Amino acid sequence: MSFWDYVTSRWDLLLFETYQHASMVFQCVLLATVIGLAVAVATYRTSWLANLATGTASVIFTIPSFAMFGLMIPVFGLGVVPSVVALTLYALLPIIRNCIVGLSGVDPAMVDAARGMGMSRAMVLARVELPLAWPVILTGVRVSTMLTMGVAAIAAYVSGPGLGDEIFSGLARLGGANALNAALAGTLGIILLALLFDAAYILIGRLTTSRGLRV
Template identity: 60%
Template sequence: MHLGRFLHGRAGQLLFLTYQHLSLVVQCVVLGVVIALAVAVAVYRSRAAAALTTALAGVGLTIPSLALLALLIIPLGLGVAPSVSMLAFYAALPVLTSAIVGLRSVPVTVTEAARGIGMPRWRVLVSVELPFAWPVILTGVRVSTQMVVGVAAVVAYVLGPGLGSLIFSGLSRLGGAGALESAFTGTVLIVIIALVLDALLVLLGRLTISRGLA
């Protein structure tokens, strides 16, 4: 494997693909978190609705990413639209489960005390329940981010952006010049992105989670 020869003169291309991959992941995770929190807030007070939503989220994670992408091609075509739709779907599922678990784990005595001092329900949610559930939610965000970083490589199948194009290009011409180096480089850069994003989320947790909750 002549990795040095492959990398020579490709720094600009690799930086651009890495930026594309990172940007796609961050945007899809943010979108997934927003969707997941909205759904969790809507269902967590009902035991039946929370259980059903959690079960559906588990089922959703079993859907093969390539199969989902193939289905999304029909209404959305190729490119960014099916890529974002698929990744946001997967990003939302771990966060949705953790948000429901976190919100339902808030002690009743805490919420009753907040209501007892005159807080409306929305303020109890924002000021008490969400901060209390945040460590569990953040764990879901970390799981979601790691999963999406890897799955994002698959969007190259529908001409989506990111480092998947390097991997698919290499795998499609194994045995040819630079094929193994292309797949290896794409994989290593994806792993680096995953490590960097997880480190940033760990730092976010240290900055936002009080010692008592931690």
């Protein structure tokens, strides 16, 4: 069977797995963004705390992906939960680092001017620091999404959803009928999703960033 015949014969399943993959990545990155931004806001004003947050996220990121997913099994079992937990942990590093860099890079003179106008610390953060740091923060989220997109394929190791099932099943029976087609379909699906997500981030950046802050 040719690759095209394989895709057309399994079109509904491939579409469903693609949706699952995209949904899982989106939810994990969104959760990691909320956590990462909260960590950055709590630590960026104190150097050693910022270094501790970045260092902890870096250590987590260095854990081999198979080991990370394997460590989730005794705690969360198989399925969606261990997949989401592992991917969220992997997604934290670029987000935390860029959030801290972006917030720390805001001109102190602008912060002082805002405080001089009577703004509280929370108002300065919401109206001055976060908008100015947004391009750097968005870049971190974008990088995190691209990294998570690939690692999400390994979620199939813990019976997680997504296109990883196509890749794993194909590689497990290399030499058999449609084995290469399955692996190729999963791989190309992930590449296509990564390109679509990246294009979406470019559009979001253009719509939410003032011209003066665009790089």
